[in-house]
Amino acid sequence: MAPRSPKPLGPSLSRNGRPGSVTIKHVAQEAGVSVATVSRVLNEKGPVRETTRNRIREVAERLRYAPHGAARSLITNKTSTIGVLLPDIYGEFFSELIRGIDRASRQREYHLLVSSSHGDRRELEAVLRATRGRVDGLIVMSPDLDTQTLQANLPETLPVVLLNCRSDGAWFDSITIDNHGGAHAMVRHLVELGHRRIALVKGPAGNFDASERQRGYRDALRELPGGWSEELEFDGDFSEEGGYLAGTRILQLADRPTAVFSANDGMAIGVLLAVRDAGLRVPEDISVAGFDDIPISRFTVPPLSSVRVPIADLGAQAITRLLHTIDMENRHDRLRVTLGTTPVLRQSCAPPRLDERRARGTAPTGESIRTNNPPTAVGGRSTAGGPQTASEPTAGGSKRTGSGKELSGSPRRRGP
Amino acid sequence: MAPRSPKPLGPSLSRNGRPGSVTIKHVAQEAGVSVATVSRVLNEKGPVRETTRNRIREVAERLRYAPHGAARSLITNKTSTIGVLLPDIYGEFFSELIRGIDRASRQREYHLLVSSSHGDRRELEAVLRATRGRVDGLIVMSPDLDTQTLQANLPETLPVVLLNCRSDGAWFDSITIDNHGGAHAMVRHLVELGHRRIALVKGPAGNFDASERQRGYRDALRELPGGWSEELEFDGDFSEEGGYLAGTRILQLADRPTAVFSANDGMAIGVLLAVRDAGLRVPEDISVAGFDDIPISRFTVPPLSSVRVPIADLGAQAITRLLHTIDMENRHDRLRVTLGTTPVLRQSCAPPRLDERRARGTAPTGESIRTNNPPTAVGGRSTAGGPQTASEPTAGGSKRTGSGKELSGSPRRRGP
DNA sequence: GGGAACGATGTAAACGTTTACACTAAATTC
DNA sequence: GAATTTAGTGTAAACGTTTACATCGTTCCC
Structure with a gap:
């Protein structure tokens, strides 16, 4: 490529004529x-x-x-870059995750090589191979992919942390959020409110998060005499549209459920819309709960009960573990961590109507509809502990003279 | 570092003992x-x-x-990686942008080195220098940063595309969305509905997008006899909380505005909430419009009128231009493109109350409150052309029997 | 049959670093 | 004052590629 030339290199002009690259x-x-x-x-x-x-x-x-980064990493065998492989689309979740990862890695002076979509398997393979000599480690999140491909296409020495994946038999480290526990706790809460007929809006087939949440839902219902029933489970795809469709179908059921648990917030918002379009009210006519607690969920009407997921933590922990593995040259044993999820209760859930409860014989424990919960701090992150009540701005039921003072949460700038 | 050793290298074992890296x-x-x-x-x-x-x-x-990527790029002087520098936090906008960039770059077999937050200037400088030998080009979006630092810390030969920045005097290529035009068109629309007293919720001081939108707002009002007035402009920070606060203050004005234009959707949602908490209704008592058309805006109550921004385009065009510049070794002239923005009208805006209009003497052109616009295709992206009517699911005013069929838009999966 | 042209392959130089080792001169130790 | 350490510096090998050039057969063309 480069022509053979005599030694003397111009003061700040590299031989190939392009100035600016001073060595x-x-x-x-x-x-x-x-x-x-x-x-x-x-x-x-x-x-x-x-x-x-x-x-x-x-x-x-x-x-x-x-x-020159490449030259340096050629000899040191360190790139100070870690690769991040993400599923195709993840909206709010995605950006929050990246943010967590970015923050943690910047602190340690690491760069991020991000690859957000890998459709088919061949593409994934290509991406994986391309990472050689470019990254010191890999964070992989691909809830609908098999780890086989990963294992086959990565050098054994490359530290990898799996995020929220089904890590069947793979020897990768993995950090997971407690999908099952969160779903279980939320459904359990609905049951405690008096609901017995609780519909599920499922996530996309094959998706790990989705299936775990479904499992949590089923397990919670299994504790009841009635158990769960397939006819109360509706297909969804994690999109608002999908939620709307599912919601519409749910409302058309002869024996209408008194509550809906959606596998994510996006679909739950679609359900809210469907309920409204059907001329019904949440939570008076039907309760709705979601999963993920995306920022907007505090601002829906009514504010959506959801399960808070420690997204930023997920990223930060992955980085920490990864860099630790990189430092300790020798491979230690495989890590498996599950991060707790926390149900956050807002106004979209309430006890079912009195008449319905009577009809089913579930004893009412208080007045019919709970409106404004007294603000309580949201803390901890244990899944085991029961659901907590949110302290965020409640725009719920009817009039409140919000002072704005109650607005809590981290002051995240969004937009523009 | 590596011990000097004789030639014979094991069949698949590199000299330093770490297996797996086959050369x-x-x-x-x-x-x-x-x-x-x-x-x-x-x-x-x-x-x-x-x-x-x-x-x-x-x-x-x-x-x-x-x-080995590093080895290869050392000699070829190509990394097939482009760097992406983003402002600290951008929520929906951010993830959508990355998605656009990622898609476009993957197609061309380029990787993405992402750096999402650069707080102070020293940090930015560090990041910039660190990119040498790691990227073939740079996409920079930093609406509140000066380009001086950029210019000073980058080799002149590195192709750079500025996204949505004030590109004062810099010789970088720049692609911008038409903030001014979009804001102008939206406010203009409010005026045509009959509004005369229109409040503004501003974005963060110093932010480029924010100031451009403010300019659009002012210019639209300047066309009226009254002009604009500083007392109708309220501070905001692009967060829902900020919007809520601003909204509350707006509603306390003695002569209450009949419409609010917010510099982004997040704040507009905060305003919606404030209005509801004050016991008023949108759009009957007051109209609200936002900017960005984030996905959730179609699902607020009522659905939010907003200005659609071609985010994915922004990313894709940046990549296209960048790669083009990289291919043509020689520097051509500086590019400046502005991407059109499109007002999307939903139910959060309506003509002001009849009595108010009479009091002000603005002639009513039809009945008092427009409810359901006939579904019309949303196309094109010209800013010049007037606002368009959205075809998305309308959950507005009161009951509609939504069939779900009207649900349009790309089926984006969100969540989990 | 004697080049010429070409096809297939090997040799070795470069890319910009880091770092083991060699070397010198000064400082310390005995 | 000799021996030994130590500070300060240079030399050159190595990292894993790509590629200009050299080499050696063939095949082809008169």
């Missing part, structure tokens, strides 16, 4: 030392005389020298 | 050819005998060889 050689030449010394100064390794050091620093600064 | 040498040795030949086969350059080629391919496959 360590230029710095060395300009400072009148060898490249080794420059390298030593810049990496603060080995002893260098004070005066020399200053001179080199000054020259480097003046020439705007920045080491 | 081109291993392949060459195994296939009984020189590395040059292997390289030629794998890159499909130069003539190689059919049989040799097959043998090499087979060996490479068997050994799971993947070229």
